[in-house]
Amino acid sequence: MLTTLKDMLTETLGPLGPLAVVxxxxxxxxxxxxxxLLKKRADPYAKLRGAAVQSAAEAGGKGQKKTLRQGKSSEKLDKFANFLEPKTEEELSTWRLKMTRAGYRGRDAVRKFHAIQFILGIVFLxxxxxxxxxxxxTGEISTTTLIIAVMLPGAVGYYLPKYWVERRIQGRQGEIQNGFPDALDMLLVCVEAGQSLDQGIIRVSKELQAGYPALAxxxxxxxxxxxxxxxxxxxxxxxxxxxxxPDVxxxxxxxxxxxxxxxxxxxALRVYASEMRDKxxxxxxxAANKLPTKMTLGTMMFTVPPLLMILVGPSVYDMLQLFQNFQP
Structure with missing residues (x-):
């Protein structure tokens, strides 16, 4: 029966049909x-052991190991926490800083990022x-092509959120860098007008809301x-x-x-604002000096070939016609 089923799958789906079905x-x-597995009931003895360990740690004080999450939460993502967030405190701090620089300041930003990364990886796979x-x-397919067709979309889905976060960080940092000289000029005007530094910062944040929202x-x-x-x-x-x-x-x-x-x-603001404007x-x-170098490749690709076709094309055509006429 297994041989018949295998032959039927091979005829229907191709030579790799049984592997795909499995x-x-x-x-x-x-x-x-x-x-x-996720809805599995907790072991009562495990709860008792956890309570005993917690009480012993509170009594011991310094011997307690730091946990990544403080307090209890009833969120749906808690049951996926083992594979939706980093395992070490250093990695968690690094990703939290990255998410903050990207503009995602929520308490569960790191967890949601890893959840999206996991879901997209599975979906693309x-x-x-x-x-x-x-x-x-529909046709024969080699093993190498099959592996690439299966693994490549999964890798793309897994690394796509990371690429998005990196692009967000670069965009926000560029916006902050471009708007920082204007912010310093406004802050200098506020301070020289008699306001304190704190009041000047509040005023600058309101004025920059339209032009540079990230800096504001x-x-x-x-x-x-x-x-x-x-x-x-x-x-x-x-x-x-x-x-x-670095300017900040x-x-x-x-x-x-x-x-x-x-x-x-x-x-100090006057001197530093002048330096920021110069920078x-x-x-x-x-950027303007880099532009001719960047345009060289495009010029060579889209200008030189048509020019050669216009100048050299008629001569090549005439030579081919003469060669055909002289053939016996």
């Missing part, structure tokens, strides 16, 4: 078993399997943290870490030194 059945079985089944049914959001966070009573040095360093822009880091260093040594903040002009000149 793969689909495996995916179906995993999808059927997974909800049962299933699409690759479907394509392999259809391709094997960062300034608003700085203002809210200062209002909440945090130390200004800590707030400025957090601003530098969240943005990830230099500005934070200047502000901290000016506050520590008691120098004039307006003078922006230099970046624009650098």
């Amino acid at each position: 793969g689909v059945l495996g995916i179906i079985l995993i999808a059927a078993v997974l909800p049962t 299933i699409l690759g399997v479907i394509y392999a089944i259809v391709a094997s049914a 959001e960062e300034f608003e966070i700085v203002a809210q943290e200062v209002k909440a009573g945090k130390d200004k040095t800590t707030v400025l360093r957090g601003f530098s870490e969240r943005s990830g822009v 880091a230099s500005f934070v260093t200047v502000m901290i030194q000016s506050q520590s040594f008691g120098t004039s903040i307006a003078e 922006r002009v230099m970046r624009a000149e650098e």
Whole structure:
């Protein structure tokens, strides 16, 4: 019976038909078993052991190992937490910083990112399997092509969210870098008009909302943290870490030194704003100087071949006609 079934699948789906059917059945079985495993009831003895370990850790104090999640939550993503978030505290902090720089500041941003990454990887992998089944049914397909058709979409789906986050980080950092000189000029005007640095930051965050929303959001966070009573040095360093822009880091260093040594903040802002304007002009000149080099390849590809065809084409045609006429 198995031989008959194998022959029938081979005739219907091609030589790799049985392998494709086994793969689909495996995916179906995993999808059927997974909800049962996730809804498994907790062992009462495990709860007692956990309570005993927690009480012993509270009594011991320093011997307790840090956990990645603080407190209890009833969210649906908690049951997927073993494979939807990093396993170590350092990796979690790194991804949380990346998500913050990309503009995703939610408490579960890292967990949602890994959930999307996992779901897209599975979905694209299933699409690759479907394509392999259809391709094997319509014609012969090699093993290498089958592996590429199945694994490549899964890899694309897995790395697509990471690429999106990196692009978001680059876009926000570019926006902050471009708008920072204007923000410093506005802040200098506010300080010289008699406002404090905190009031100037609030005013700048409102004025930049239309042109540079990412920078305005960062300034608003700085203002809210200062209002909440945090130390200004800590707030400025957090601003530098969240943005990830070297110009902002230099500005934070200047502000901290000016506050520590008691120098004039307006003078420091005036000098630093002038330097930032010069750097922006230099970046624009650098981009303009790179433009001819970047256009060289396009010019060679789209200008030289048509020009050669126009100039050399008639001569080549005449030579071919003469060669045909002289043939016996």
